[in-house]
Amino acid sequence: MNWDDTAPSTDDAVPAGPDRLVGADADGEDTAVEAALRPKDLQEFVGQERVREQLDLVLRAARARGATADHVLLSGAPGLGKTTLSMIIAAEMGAPIRITSGPAIQHAGDLAAILSSLQEGEVLFLDEIHRMSRPAEEMLYMAMEDFRVDVIVGKGPGATAIPLELPPFTLVGATTRAGLLPPPLRDRFGFTAHMEFYAPEELQRVIHRSAGLLDVEIEPDGAAEIAGRSRGTPRIANRLLRRVRDYAQVKADGVITREIASQALGVYEVDARGLDRLDRAVLTALLKLFGGGPVGLSTLAVAVGEERETVEEVAEPFLVREGLLARTPRGRIATPAAWAHLDMVPPQHQAGGIGQQGLFGA
Numbered sequence: 088m089n090w091d092d093t094a095p096s097t098d099d100a101v102p103a104g105p106d107r108l109v110g111a112d113a114d115g116e117d118t119a120v121e122a123a124l125r126p127k128d129l130q131e132f133v134g135q136e137r138v139r140e141q142l143d144l145v146l147r148a149a150r151a152r153g154a155t156a157d158h159v160l161l162s163g164a165p166g167l168g169k170t171t172l173s174m175i176i177a178a179e180m181g182a183p184i185r186i187t188s189g190p191a192i193q194h195a196g197d198l199a200a201i202l203s204s205l206q207e208g209e210v211l212f213l214d215e216i217h218r219m220s221r222p223a224e225e226m227l228y229m230a231m232e233d234f235r236v237d238v239i240v241g242k243g244p245g246a247t248a249i250p251l252e253l254p255p256f257t258l259v260g261a262t263t264r265a266g267l268l269p270p271p272l273r274d275r276f277g278f279t280a281h282m283e284f285y286a287p288e289e290l291q292r293v294i295h296r297s298a299g300l301l302d303v304e305i306e307p308d309g310a311a312e313i314a315g316r317s318r319g320t321p322r323i324a325n326r327l328l329r330r331v332r333d334y335a336q337v338k339a340d341g342v343i344t345r346e347i348a349s350q351a352l353g354v355y356e357v358d359a360r361g362l363d364r365l366d367r368a369v370l371t372a373l374l375k376l377f378g379g380g381p382v383g384l385s386t387l388a389v390a391v392g393e394e395r396e397t398v399e400e401v402a403e404p405f406l407v408r409e410g411l412l413a414r415t416p417r418g419r420i421a422t423p424a425a426w427a428h429l430d431m432v433p434p435q436h437q438a439g440g441i442g443q444q445g446l447f448g449a
């Protein structure tokens with residue numbers, strides 16, 4: 088039987104996968120250079136047209152009223168520009184910004200300390216807002232709605248709640264998992280935006296802009312080559328650009344052409360579609376060892392010598408998004424696109440791919 092552990096785990100912690108050039112989370116080097124590459128206003132912010140247009144209206148209206156902007160919730164995968172957008176909101180409102188994250192606020196007191204020191208109109212950026220503790224979350228409800236918190240002084244039966252007025256502020260919450268937010272919290276945001284992965288043309292614009300800031304010469308075809316391997320994510324596009332720049336400097340005259348980009352990313356094992364070594368190992372095992380599946384997650388993980396969490400949370404989301412792998416109740420199945428991508432021919436019974444066999448093995 089192929090029945091297996093196909094349901095994604097609900098554990099919040101993302102396993103530490105191997106260090107990846109195509110990982111969407113920020114690494115140390117990213118953190119250092121990202122500040123220089125961040126767009127400073129909505130005009131410079133590439134793509135996400137609908138979000139930009141709506142946000143522009145929200146901010147203009149608030150400015151015209153001389154009021155603090157509504158609370159904003161940004162959801163979307165890592166590296167799509169949530170932090171950047173929160174800084175733009177502050178800049179557009181001419182307000183200072185305070186940056187913190189859900190895991191850093193474990194006690195309601197931590198949040199009270201931050202809230203009570205905010206200036207009028209300040210933007211509070213709360214990253215990973217879904218990972219805040221419950222008591223802090225409840226304090227936030229009141230702070231968002233009434234600009235007030237109750238500070239508890241003392242313990243046990245003698246404890247008293249001292250109400251504390253807060254200046255109006257704008258909370259910008261960011262989450263990779265909007266579905267995990269309790270509805271009372273979600274409802275308190277005046278504006279909610281979901282950030283989508285970027286189209287290749289948009290990533291090309293991000294790459295050209297970053298190349299200009301980094302003083303790197305790049306041809307349009309070179310930018311297109313990098314964009315195609317960036318998994319729809321500006322952070323990855325900027326990271327690949329830096330690696331290709333190194334290669335162009337050392338192996339060529341510094342100019343990034345399509346050929347140079349392709350050679351460089353070949354050296355770093357990022358293929359034409361943005362798959363890296365781990366992604367390809369998973370697909371190769373699925374095709375070569377298991378004839379395209381269905382195969383259980385644990386079996387597949389053993390075959391590639393990785394933890395099942397690594398396969399499930401690090402490799403699979405992108406493979407599923409790319410339509411190369413399907414998670415079914417009977418196990419993992421390779422799609423016809425996977426066979427084509429690895430230049431392999433499916434065995435006869437797989438020739439019709441998922442379409443013939445039925446996603447749920449019917």
Ligand SMILES: Nc1ncnc2c1ncn2[C@@H]1O[C@H](COP(=O)(O)OP(=O)(O)OP(=O)(O)O)[C@@H](O)[C@H]1O
Binds near residue numbers: 112166
């Ligand atoms: N729309 C965009 N235009 C140009 N550059 C962008 C855009 N979005 C993101 N970037 C660049 O991508 C990098 C990562 O963006 P950012 O830190 O805002 O992502 P994030 O969604 O907050 O990620 P995380 O959730 O991991 O914190 C930054 O260097 C930023 O300059």
